Amino acid sequence: MGTHEAKCHQCGYTAEFWDPLRSYEMPDGAFVTIQKTFVWCAACREVRWGEELPELAALEHELGATKAREPSAMEELSLLVGKYRTLEEVLTDREQELEERVAWRRVRTSGPRCLECGTTDLVPLVFSEIRSGNDKWTLAEHPGCGGRITARELPALTLDRRWIYYTPEGQKKQAYQMSPSKGAVPIDE
Numbered sequence: 779m780g781t782h783e784a785k786c787h788q789c790g791y792t793a794e795f796w797d798p799l800r801s802y803e804m805p806d807g808a809f810v811t812i813q814k815t816f817v818w819c820a821a822c823r824e825v826r827w828g829e830e831l832p833e834l835a836a837l838e839h840e841l842g843a844t845k846a847r848e849p850s851a852m853e854e855l856s857l858l859v860g861k862y863r864t865l866e867e868v869l870t871d872r873e874q875e876l877e878e879r880v881a882w883r884r885v886r887t888s889g890p891r892c893l894e895c896g897t898t899d900l901v902p903l904v905f906s907e908i909r910s911g912n913d914k915w916t917l918a919e920h921p922g923c924g925g926r927i928t929a930r931e932l933p934a935l936t937l938d939r940r941w942i943y944y945t946p947e948g949q950k951k952q953a954y955q956m957s958p959s960k961g962a963v964p965i966d967e
């Protein structure tokens with residue numbers, strides 16, 4: 779069983795998904811985690827994971843707030859403080875992560891892509907969280923059918939150990955299986 783499933787409430791369409799780690803690999807070797815959502819891909823003719831592209835201004839604002847140690851940024855990150863990490867360490871990590879994300883967003887030119895085939899011909903599903911930890915996405919009209927498609931998170935117990943690298947433009951490069959003993963092993967994906 780995967781981590782998410784989609785189904786159409788009119789026809790028999792169903793799809794199952796896993797949730798591997800996906801990152802942009804930057805020319806300087808930095809990895810930026812891909813923000814994703816469900817989309818209807820016109821090329822795959824399937825519900826797929828697709829990119830969600832944040833606005834550059836929003837990322838820059840968040841970076842500025844973190845650098846300035848604004849209360850709003852500190853409050854959110856204080857939840858991550860634990861036995862082994864001080865608030866200052868959490869803030870420094872977050873600052874670096876945001877700097878890398880801003881650098882990626884500045885060079886990114888195309889619209890959001892399907893994370894399977896790379897097309898930009900897609901319709902995002904509408905995200906809603908009905909309860910915490912119970913995410914849900916909706917597409918009002920299944921193309922060619924007209925029924926409503928919903929995707930939801932499943933209570934998954936299995937950890938997905940795949941890590942997929944993408945170009946900064948959102949095109950798939952290589953997938954790896956992460957193994958504690960062998961490290962990253964390239965796989966077909």
Ligand SMILES: [Zn+2]
Pocket residue numbers: 786787788789790791920923924925926
């Ligand atoms: Zn349908």
Ligand SMILES: [Zn+2]
Pocket residue numbers: 819820821822823826892893894895896897
């Ligand atoms: Zn596709």
